[in-house]
Amino acid sequence: MVVVSVPAEVTVILLDIEGTTTPIAFVKDTLFPYIKENVKEYLQTHWDEEECQEDVSLLRKQAEEDAHLDGVVPIPMASGSDLQQMIQAVVDNVYWQMSHDRKTTALKQLQGHMWKAAFTAGRMKAEFFSDVVPAVKRWREAGMKVYIYSSGSVEAQKLLFGHSTEGDILELIDGHFDTKIGHKVESESYRKIADSIGCLTNNILFLTDVTLEASAAEEADVHVAVVVRPGNAGLTDDEKTYYNLITSFSELYLPST
Numbered sequence: 001m002v003v004v005s006v007p008a009e010v011t012v013i014l015l016d017i018e019g020t021t022t023p024i025a026f027v028k029d030t031l032f033p034y035i036k037e038n039v040k041e042y043l044q045t046h047w048d049e050e051e052c053q054e055d056v057s058l059l060r061k062q063a064e065e066d067a068h069l070d071g072v073v074p075i076p077m078a079s080g081s082d083l084q085q086m087i088q089a090v091v092d093n094v095y096w097q098m099s100h101d102r103k104t105t106a107l108k109q110l111q112g113h114m115w116k117a118a119f120t121a122g123r124m125k126a127e128f129f130s131d132v133v134p135a136v137k138r139w140r141e142a143g144m145k146v147y148i149y150s151s152g153s154v155e156a157q158k159l160l161f162g163h164s165t166e167g168d169i170l171e172l173i174d175g176h177f178d179t180k181i182g183h184k185v186e187s188e189s190y191r192k193i194a195d196s197i198g199c200l201t202n203n204i205l206f207l208t209d210v211t212l213e214a215s216a217a218e219e220a221d222v223h224v225a226v227v228v229r230p231g232n233a234g235l236t237d238d239e240k241t242y243y244n245l246i247t248s249f250s251e252l253y254l255p256s257t
């Protein structure tokens with residue numbers, strides 16, 4: 001087994017979810033299909049609620065920003081539009097964004113609100129790789145703080161950790177970040193995360209499956225390791241040479257343990 005040593009200055013482990021703690025297949029085959037199958041009915045049922053209207057406003061604003069992109073579906077204003085036409089426009093916009101695996105805050109916020117019903121009713125349980133929970137417990141025992149940074153909304157992250165096949169493991173996580181702090185491929189996001197935690201960027205070790213995210217974090221002086229899991233996108237030879245790679249969290253060696 002290859003072992004990657006965690007630098008002594010690291011006090012915080014920052015985890016990505018999809019492809020890092022959780023199989024991409026769970027996201028692609030369970031979480032995302034749930035949205036596609038239920039979005040129209042969800043909008044029809046919840047349309048008059050404030051939360052749903054806030055989600056639609058955010059999606060409309062995003063559609064305006066996306067106006068230059070091929071295939072984008074605009075969302076008309078409520079006044080003067082037929083309700084069913086407007087709902088269909090939101091559905092089409094959500095489908096369009098999901099077909100491009102967009103990580104916009106607007107899409108992620110609606111998805112989080114929709115998953116809530118499924119998780120809280122026990123109809124869906126989040127999957128974690130078997131090494132994740134034991135490693136997080138070990139790190140915490142060694143005095144590390146463990147945070148999540150995912151494109152999935154903080155609300156959705158809490159649903160996953162609160163309703164998993166391993167039970168409610170939310171208490172293992174010290175805090176959550178999503179794209180409201182900035183996108184994962186922008187180095188400024190990692191500086192803001194360090195500020196928010198109250199540490200230096202080089203006190204953080206970020207684990208992710210996406211090298212663009214690893215590169216942005218590294219630019220901010222965050223330590224990174226790229227996580228290679230079954231079903232993840234392949235890495236180039238250069239990426240394999242450049243980054244510390246782990247296939248399991250058990251391959252991380254903490255000097256203090």
Ligand SMILES: CSCCC(=O)C(=O)COP(=O)(O)O
Nearest residue numbers: 016017018150151152156157
């Ligand atoms: C609460 S995570 C749900 C999955 C998701 O929507 C997503 O975009 C995952 O992205 P990540 O940044 O964790 O790779």
Ligand SMILES: [Mg+2]
Nearest residue numbers: 016018019209
């Ligand atoms: Mg990921």
